Amino acid sequence: MTIAIIQFGGSNCDLDVLHVLKDVVGVDAELVWYKEHDLDRFEGAVIPGGFSYGDYLRAGAIASRTPIMDSVKKMADEGKPVMGICNGFQILTESGLLNGALATNMYPKFRCEGTYLRVETTDSPFTSAFKEGEVIRVPIAHMEGNFYADEKTLSNMEDEKLVAFRYVDKDGHVTDEVNPNGSQENIAGILNGKRNVMGLMPHPERASESILGSDDGVRMFQSMVEYINNR
């Protein structure tokens, strides 16, 4: 089993994800430069964080229109797990693989800090190793993480339990004070309708080893690997 890590010009968390998958989780993973088109040999994909194309037009907008994204869509259609982290989340919403959009943070500056997340569903290839309602620590680092969806989409997402993570305080309460970017309903990560595509603004690869302050994030990758193994 090999997981693809999609590399665009400007991706900058690609090597971090590679390290966590290979050295911490212990699974095969490979960097795939965006000019490649065929992803058939991979069982899953991670679109890492960074600034694809410098975020010059709009975060994720240019990357979402590259041919490799057609291959990522194909993977998703085939039921393979696809995780987009930070800029990867932005690319997934821009390409229509996930609902909603990520606007500029309410306080319009880049924000890099630790956050607490509440696991909202364990019914997904990325969250099965958690307990529902569990509070975990995973840091954020972004300027455009303010999740927005229209009312109907949002209520549908809530009904189908497509919200994966919310920003909470350390006791698990959703409050405005701990919402770092103004996201609706403190949403930090979401799933698609088929639940095999997840996008999240926090960086699980930065919380996968205790020396870095938290290893809660590694369970997202472990969940993904277990899902692939059981397919």
Next chain:
Amino acid sequence: MLPENDLKIITEEMGREPNLVEQGCFLNLWSEHCSYRSSAPLLKTFTTVGDRVIIGPGDDAAIIRFGDGWVLAIGMESHNHPSYVDPYNGSATGVGGIVRDIISMGARPIALMDPLYFGPLDTPKNLYLFEHIVEGIAGYGNCIGVPVVGGEAYFDETYSGNPLVNVVCVGLAREENIVTACAQKAGSKLVLVGSTTGRDGLGGASFASRDLSEAAEAEDRPSIQIGDPFTEKLLIEATLETIGTGHVLSCRDLGAAGLAGASSEMASKGDLGMRLIADKVILRESGMTPYEIMISESQERILFEVAPENVDEVLDIAKKYDLHASMIGELTERLYYTVEFEGEVVADMPVKLLTEGAPTFERPSTAPQERDIGDKPELPADLKQAVLDILSSHNIASKDWIYRQYDHEVQIRTVDKPGSDAAVLRIADGKGLAMSCGCNPGHTLLDPYEGGKGTLVENSMNLAVKGAQGIALVDCLNFGNPERPDIYWQFKQAILGLGDAARDLSIPVVGGNVSLYNESGEYGTAIVPTPSIGLIGITDDIETVPGSFFAGEGSSVILVGSTFDELGGSEYYNIKGLRSNGRAPKVREDAPNIVDSIINIIRSGNVVAAHDVSAGGLAAALAEMCNEIGANIDISDVSEDLRPDDVLFSESHARAILVTSEKDKVVEMLGDIPYSVIGNVGGEDLHIKGREFDISLSMKEIAEARSSLTKLMME
């Protein structure tokens, strides 16, 4: 144009008067910025060698041995004047420039630090500069994926009209992958990779010749470079991939003085000449003259020396990353720097004359007259308020509004994050890199020699509390106009102080940058002496690095080092408007022993928290250690002769607070080193008493005071 004397020297050496293109090259390469004309003799006094130094000053960056085949590349730069004119782009391109210095050595940039100096935030202009300089660093550093892991922000009137933006960058490489800027072989081809070359940043190193540039409409262009971090990120990957092929014989990034600077210095270092074909440079706009092509400071460009048979492979890597690249010339046996354009030779200069011919000299320096040190102010009636005032001073307050904007965790190495005394990054096999930067301008203003020494001692202590020994330092020497004897005296004294401390602590000075003429016509001020440094060290075991906050209820709190009546230059005096009162703290002979002792004790694993005592004194240090638990402190025995405000606010050097549950072991390890056990960890407040006072600060009061800068910016 060229100063008359320079023109005379060049004409004599060349046997003819240089033409206008040649004059332009000399003007830029012989500038203070490129040739260190009035600083070179002083910089020579630094000790630049050491066991771990593989490459010292003179290349794009220094190379320091880390161990197990790993080496570190380190460099430091200023981007002061551009950041005043265009704060966002000025600071952004400052980051870009130093990062290219690191990659051109073959190292992957793994960390940045930014010491920043601003005017007080009570005017719209200073606020604007502060906000956008920080944003420029964030915008560039975040995009290229290099974490800003440390820095400092200091505020003083004299930086109004001339803020300082200094940047330290550290890279990591395997020793066998290191390349230098020393050209290797006549016949090798030169390949220029990266952005196109345009008219931005024309003559940034000197001032572009109006006569030459007028025809080319250059005067309508700002001489500020515009950063393109996306291209820089591609250039990082392309450069490292290209160097990884083993085909790069030498390499230099294009910085000050553009192509002329980078290429001639490469040739000169290798005792070779060079033939460049200016038409081959890929241009951003039409109608550029050869002069403009040679000195353009367009960003995100790098020059490789490659054997002829490998040129195509190098061009292919550039193509993979969608970068521009072209072969623009070759190295020659003939020791001339020759530029051709449209089939004609437009410049033909002896290469050594261009790169090393500028006369260097010491300028006259005059010590200032004996200063009236003024009277000591009365002991404040409300010492608690005095502590809170210091904590909320922007120089002492939390800088989280700044570093929250920097992606300080990308590359997942950051074990100790910004806000700590030193950043700690994991490197390999449990070993870590500790980094600290900055200086104390309040001290250097009163005494540039002692302030220069103190700068290194303080940074060394920042590393020591992480269990790390300093292994190399880089400097960024920011001063006013060196033609003024009083300024040149400051410059000289600070260099001598820094150099002496470096020898005392056995830390080589491996590189840096000089930024002179930091004066403001608008305010009629020269900056206070600002000899900022970046210091790196190694910690053997990242698992044992203690935290910075009080921890372990009941643990002992030990103040190591001696506290003297040294309030001169302190933040306590600064906020009282007594900046010129008193004498700056002196660095005493036992400072290196104290630093060593702290390192040994931390490495023994007996310390749960440790913090350097510096700006704001003991009171600020104790308050900064309060996070979830407080402490009960009694300073009665620290010194019998001192007033409470001396003990609380003095900024005497070589002091640290250690928190330990193994008091006896730590005390035994301290041996002859002066120390006082000043209390225990516990409670919800910081309770400090002395012989004549007793104060208590709640966590909330401390947090409130320390958040002054963040509040100001977010309101």
